Amino acid sequence: MPTEAKHIASANRTQLTIAHLLEKLNQNSPWVATTAFYKAVHIVEAVFDNDKNIGHSSDHYSRENTLKQTRKYNQIVKHYLPLLRASIFARYLPSSGVFETYWTPENVVSQLLGHHLRQIEKSAKGFLSDRDNLDDIRAVLDGGGSC
Secondary structure (H helix, E strand, C coil): CCCHHHHHHHHHHHHHHHHHHHCCHHHHHHHHHHHHHHHHHHHHHHHHHCCCCCCCCCCHHHHHHHHHHCHHHHHHHHHHHHHHHHHHHHHHCCCCCHHHHHCCHHHHHHHHHHHHHHHHHHHHHCCCCCHHHCCCHHHHHCCCCCC
16 A cells, blocks of 8 residues: 555645646646545545554545544545545536536636645645645645645
8 A cells, every 4th residue: 555655745746737737727627626636535545544543445435434434534524525526527427517517617726726625735734744745736826836
């Protein structure tokens, strides 16, 4: 299983992808949402790796259940679930217009990245031993790339 540090490195590489996709936000907003969710997945798995009572989850379902059932992760799950739902809409209903009905490109940036992903980052840092190495999504939103 990947370590906390490896999950943080994966989250940071995923953030580079978000920065690239944001260059053409109107065309890529569903992929931005999906990629934001996967950054959150790596963050959560880094948190779990640092929690000796959990370790890792085996799939999306077990990860979600562990987040829901572990009181200290209430703040994380509160922001993880909207990213999960948006990602599902983006991946499985792309041609139906469902995603765009709920998530305009501007809302993808302000709500999914600027609020939900940002809150996951902030909350997760309280559970990480390697917290200083997790890149902050604000750097991308402020136009500074991944750092």
